[in-house]
Amino acid sequence: MDNNKLQAKDFITIGIFTALLFVVEFACGILGFIHPYIVASYVIMIPIVGSVPMMLFYTKIEKFGMLSIMSVLLAIIMFVTGMGYLGAPLIIGAGVIADLIAKSGGYKSFKKTVLSHGVFCLWICANYFPVIVTADSYRKNLVDGGYSTEYCDNLFRAINSKTIAVLLILCFVFGVIGAFIGKAVVKKHFEKAGIV
Amino acid sequence: MALKLDPRTKLFMIFIVSAVVMMSATTPLLWAVRITMTMIPIFLLIAEKHYAAALRFIVLYSAALLISFKFLSENSKGFLSAFLVGYCSIIVQFMPAVITAWYVVRTTKIGEFVSAMQKMHVPDGITISLAVVMRFFPTIKEEYSSIRDAMKMRGIMFGGGNVTDVVEYRMIPLLFSCVNIGDELSAAAVTRGLGGKVKRTSVQELKMGGADYMLILMFTAALVFFVVFKYMK
Structure with missing residues (x-):
């Protein structure tokens, strides 16, 4: 048996955790309707809340490819739910790099896992890509349509091509912080119960 | 129909x-x-x-x-x-x-979906994972509502307590049951020949x-x- 190839069981694990991660993202996404600034704070919420399923997922990873496939699935789901294809390269790129980092630690080293989770969290920024890339025409549409300039200003002040760098860094930082929180939660609940 | x-x-x-x-x-x-x-x-x-x-x-x-x-x-x-x-x-x-x-x-x-993906020559890994994702959303919803009922019975509600507790009390049981369901699902799938070497046929034409x-x-x-x-x- 070739042990380095992914088995059906691995694919099912990927599917389950992708679904869970998407539910977390969706729950946070609903909050974003309230105010544009909350949309910007996805970079804080999703890494931290999502870290619990992710860290549990990391304990199940043993082979290369699981994180990469997960990122492909996320890209597909983002496309299907109308977030567009613009973010897909970022999502998949982040997934593959995170996968390589975790692989270099043999999927066991905690340090590498933390780093890898930080990189993986960069996919969240793909949510903002439609706003940034089509910024000018998007804004024009909104203002022409009679939106209050206040709302537009808030949205574009929080998210534009300048702040995207900050948002990316925040994603990484909170991804790393989230990894510690997630690890603690996994330890507290799952290792005690003997599931991991 | x-x-x-x-x-x-x-x-x-x-x-x-x-x-x-x-x-x-x-x-x-x-x-x-x-x-x-x-x-x-x-x-x-x-x-x-x-x-x-x-x-x-x-x-x-x-x-x-x-x-x-x-x-x-x-x-x-x-x-x-x-x-x-x-x-x-x-x-x-x-x-x-x-x-x-x-x-x-x-x-x-799901059967239709998998066989359509196969016909389009999508790699097996993506097909299987996607099929699981599709199948899993209703399951998560179901599990979540039973967990919420259980929490209500014990008097743990939204709004009471702080945010981390609310997230923890709901997410951890959900993760537990999802992991278990996943294990059962893969056992069931493997006995039906998922992940075998041969090309799979489909009941759905x-x-x-x-x-x-x-x-x-x-x-x-x-x-x-x-x-x-x-x-x-």
Whole structure:
């Protein structure tokens, strides 16, 4: 048996955790309707809340490819739910790099896992890509349509091509912080119960 | 059952609708195209006897449309109207994709989906994982509502206590049951020969019918129409 190839069981694990991660993202996404600034704070919420399923997922990873496939699935789901294809390269790129980092630690080293989770969290920024890339025409549409300039200003002040760098860094930082929180939660609940 | 569509047609529909959702409609003509495209999955839902869902989508979508059109002409000021218009325009923007995705997930059997993906030569890994994702959303919902009931019985509610507790009390049991379900699922799948070396056959025979070609034609025409009128004029 070739042990380095992914088995059906691995694919099912990927599917389950992708679904869970998407539910977390969706729950946070609903909050974003309230105010544009909350949309910007996805970079804080999703890494931290999502870290619990992710860290549990990391304990199940043993082979290369699981994180990469997960990122492909996320890209597909983002496309299907109308977030567009613009973010897909970022999502998949982040997934593959995170996968390589975790692989270099043999999927066991905690340090590498933390780093890898930080990189993986960069996919969240793909949510903002439609706003940034089509910024000018998007804004024009909104203002022409009679939106209050206040709302537009808030949205574009929080998210534009300048702040995207900050948002990316925040994603990484909170991804790393989230990894510690997630690890603690996994330890507290799952290792005690003997599931991991 | 009046209308049985091929999963490939459904995927094509998702593809087109998502592409159109990305482009904002500016003229009444473009709005008409978009609204027509949104109506098609709703009619398909009715044809598949998902009346409640269809009604819900119609009410939500038309309410959002009405509000955003009514206020779009005026200059909306103040927090509440800006909030309302922003909210409604988001719904109007993304609703078509959500409706189509909901329709596809609800009406496609997993077997059909897998065999369609196989016919399109998508790698097995992606097919299986995607199929699990599709199958899993209803399961998560179900598990979550039983967990919520259990929590209510013990007097743990939303609003009481701090945020981390609320997240922890719901997420951890959910993760537990999802992991267990996953193990059972893979055991069941492996006994049915998933992940074997041989090429799998499928009980579901997929065939493109007249309705399939008609819908594909309609959606392609809508996309072309949309792009031409938005960018060529």
